[in-house]
Amino acid sequence: MTVIDIQPPSDVYDTFGRLNYKAWYAIAEFVDNATQNAFDNDRQLRAAKGRSGPLVHIRVTHNTDRVVVVDDAHGMNLEEIKRAVRLNAPPPDKSGRSEFGMGLKTAACWFGRHWTITSSQLGNPVEYSVTFDLDKFVNGNVTNVEVVERRVDPADHGTTLVITNLRNPLRGRGVEVLKKSLTSMYRQDLRSGRVAIDLNNTRLQYTDPELHLETLPDGREQTWRKEFSVEVVDQHRGDTHHVRGWIGIRKVMSRKETGFALLRRGRLIIGGYDSGWRPDALFGQAGGFRWGRLVGELHCDSFPVNFSKDGFAWEGGLEDALIDALEPELREYGHKAQNIRKDQKEPTTADLVKVLHETQERLTESTLVRDLAKLETVTADSADRVADAEAREQLVEQSDVPVELKVPIPGGRFLVARLAWQNGRRDDAWMFPSFAQEDEVDVFLNKAHPFVEAAVADETSLRLLCHFALSTALAEKRARYVSGENVRPDDLRTHLDTFLRHSAPNHPVG
Secondary structure (H helix, E strand, O other): OOOOOOOOOOOHHHHHOOOOOOOOHHHHHHHHHHHHHHHHHHHHHHEEEOOOOEEEEEEEEEEEOOEEEOOOOOOOOOOHHHHHHOOOOOOOOOOOOOOOHHHHHHHHHHHHEEEEEEEEOOOOOOOEEEEEEHHHHHOOOOOOOEEEEEEEOOOOEEEEEEEEEEEOOOHHHHHHHHHHHHHOHHHHHHOOOOEEEOOOOOEOOOOEEEEEEEEEOOOEEEEEEEEEEEEEEEEEEOEEEEEEEEEEOOOOOOOOOOOOEEOOOOOOOEOOOOEOOOOOOHOOOOOOOHHHHHHEEEEEOOOOOOOOOOOOOOOOOHHHHHHHHHHHHHHHHHHHHHHOOOOOOOOOHHHHHHHHHHHHHHHHOHHHHHHHHOOOOOOOOOHHHHHHHHHHHHHHHEEEEEEEEEEEOOOEEEEEEEEEEEOOOOOOOOOOEEOOOEEEEEEEEEEOOHHHHHHHOOOOHHHHHHHHHHHHHHHHHHHHHHOOOOOOHHHHHHOOOOOOOHOOOOOOOO
């Protein structure tokens, strides 16, 4: 009889660096372990800490050199730390956030090539420490690691993880996205006060969205928020899931903070900052009123989750079943969100003075002169990229799925216009038009640009931004058609005026 050794070699840890993690989901693996360790030992921790204050305090420090996660939870004994560093060694109780016995290893190895975990358990006079050096694993075929023991005060408790030799460091805007994403992921813990999380010495605090308040005909006020529960049947697995949650309508539209947040066992799995779950069947077309106003939370505690806990295993039809179950609950709210219109007042000279004063302050920055000076230097290789098909394909790859419309033009023809959010950089142009196809116009809106970021704060600004961006591109397209490549400024202005006039919400149709 032939026997096959299916024990994975030690260098399998090195492959975890190629997992499709996002930094906040990787950090969440460590936070999950700390919070579950605290929840499982609530009574002992409260006896040691007292009743006031958080049950567990987690401090995360992240820079380009290292990731450090320190918690004051119950800590681990020798058997628990052995299980923590072994592959596929789940805890005895899988009903909490620590479930598969993979998270610490995969996330730590994804972040860096060298990491050390140190833990002492409340009441235990011994501290345990284990170091992983992936280079030794890969080059030396190492099959075991040493547990270093040290005597400590039995009153000490908690765990420290230090990751160095990073291969997935966070830089620039990524740090701010990490902060907002972690805050959203652990909203339930932060609301309750049981858990405190610091990121780079800043305490995370979750703020619930401000919801639409309506004054009814009888004078009463109604906040558009309701709680509900639904039964969701997984036809593929034959399971029935109880899902509870709430739906609300935001006071102002938002692109990054709407949609459903889907939580499991108190921790977000899908949704959150700039990633809300917004299926078209419930939220309508991207950029619309429902899409930009509806917000809520769903607790899907019994849904099957993938091992990295950044998605559900619902490819067999469970997501569709959830959408079908939610549709009746959201129908009234979707209709209301679609039809809310804010009262508008007539603009005054005082309003204009205020706006121009604020604008003047911004335009006095020395960087403006520097950037304008750059534009005065025309180089020989500064080719017009708007007709470049290859440049268009690169932008398509960096952008969300576009929204398409048809624009009638003289001669009984149409221009196909597409508007898409581009995942650009803050220093890139606010929008980029592409005329690579004869009768097509692509407009890529850079959502990282400061102007665009500020203009999507409410529905009116978002609508005007889209109209202006689309009209600007269409005007340039038509001005090029009329004047050739040497576009006259007045041609561009008159075409822009025409498109802006006809795309305005208050322009009569017909």
